Amino acid sequence: MIIKTILNFTGLYAAFQLCIITIGEVFNIEMNAGVQISAMIGASYGAMVASVSAFGRAPTFRENWIMSVSANISALIVSFISLIALLFVSTDAPAIGDVMLVISELSLGILMIGFVIAALLQTFVCLLIFGKLARRYHMKLNPA
Numbered sequence: 001m002i003i004k005t006i007l008n009f010t011g012l013y014a015a016f017q018l019c020i021i022t023i024g025e026v027f028n029i030e031m032n033a034g035v036q037i038s039a040m041i042g043a044s045y046g047a048m049v050a051s052v053s054a055f056g057r058a059p060t061f062r063e064n065w066i067m068s069v070s071a072n073i074s075a076l077i078v079s080f081i082s083l084i085a086l087l088f089v090s091t092d093a094p095a096i097g098d099v100m101l102v103i104s105e106l107s108l109g110i111l112m113i114g115f116v117i118a119a120l121l122q123t124f125v126c127l128l129i130f131g132k133l134a135r136r137y138h139m140k141l142n143p144a
Contacts, residue, residue, distance in 0.1 A: 001051060001055050001059065001063060002059075002063055002066050002067055002070070004050075004051060004054065005047050005048070005050070005051040005059075005067050005130075006047070006067060006070045006071060006074055008046065008047040008050045008051065009043050009044060009046075009047035009067075009071050009074060009075075010074045010078060012042070012043035012046045012047060013039060013040060013043035013074065013075055013078050014078050014082075016039035016042060016043055017039060017078055017079070017082045018082075020035055020036075020039060021082060021085075021086055025089075036079070037122075037125075040071075040075055040122060040125070040126075041125060041129070043071075043075075044071060044125070044126050044129040044130065045129055045133070047071070048129050048130055048133060048134050048137065049137060051134075052134050052137050052138050052141065053141065056138075056141075056142075057138060058131075058134040058135040058137075058138040059130055059131070059134055061131075063130075064127060064130045064131045064134075065127070067126070067130045068123050068126035068127045068130055069123065071122075071126050071130075072119060072122050072123055072126065075122065
């Protein structure tokens with residue numbers, strides 16, 4: 001259940017990232033972080049629906065934690081690959097060196113605090129989706 005759910009999440013999140021990048025580049029729109037969080041929520045929900053429908057049950061507490069942490073790691077990897085691809089493809093995106101220069105000017109403490117807060121927020125959202133919403137969706141599929 002866990003592997004299939006994470007693969008579904010990764011595929012959906014990568015597809016959403018591709019759509020976001022394409023729309024941003026074609027229409028020259030700057031996207032904020034809310035779009036990325038929405039993509040993660042949509043991918044998590046889609047993976048949860050596919051998983052509960054396929055296996056006929058909601059994940060256990062342990063599976064919920066494993067899927068939430070794995071989804072965060074997967075999202076981080078997909079986002080990093082998308083960022084690198086965007087930096088190489090986009091005409092008005094700054095070069096990789098410029099991005100690294102900006103990041104290196106920030107305090108390591110501020111970067112780590114921001115990263116930890118973002119990871120905790122994303123994990124909490126995934127825990128809700130793979131836990132409470134999965135049980136609710138399972139009850140909707142199988143009313144007793």
